[in-house]
Amino acid sequence: MSHERLAQLVEFRHEGNDWPRHHDYASDEEHTLGVWIHTQRYKHRRGDLGMARIKLLDAAVPGWQTGRTRAAHPAGDRIRVVPIGGRWSPPHSSKLSPLACNPSHRRSARSGDRGLS
Template identity: 75%
Template sequence: MPGRPGGATTGREAADEARSHGRLAGLVAFRQEGNDWPRHHDYDSEREHTLGVWIHVQRYKRRRGGLDPVKVKLLDDAVPGWQAGRTRGRPPPQ
């Protein structure tokens, strides 16, 4: 994290970090409940939308090289396959 000289962070940075950890925990729980990757469009609930927007932004930052490597590792460890997400088209038959 960039933070301030000497490693100090602002209140906003700390809040952003806490929110990110909360979103990651929420995504882990969402997937453990048997759900597919959350959508940021055509979502079924506010929870799915919130998580869908968050993971969409993480993927975007990762593709552009702007996601902190520590966050990439956290995502890789907690929710393998997060970078690929849903496959396009119709969901597979169940």
């Protein structure tokens, strides 16, 4: 493990920066540190990072195993509202069906069921 990279990461974090990214980075320094910490995490997941290195990382930069959360991305904090059927509804989500996002679909389905009998 490069003690120089670890010292750079400690300084980067002490300057108030979030965890460095290896994609969508803002500077060459962030990219270099992002690739390095990504590699440490990858080695740790594979079981290729020794206990001494893990303890050193834990002591120097607590939270290194987790890093950023997905919601921390700048675009992830924005919610876009789009008009659907003359009403404002949240955008479609991969977790929701299109019918769940538009309440008018649910009403028409219920009223259609009642109209068939």
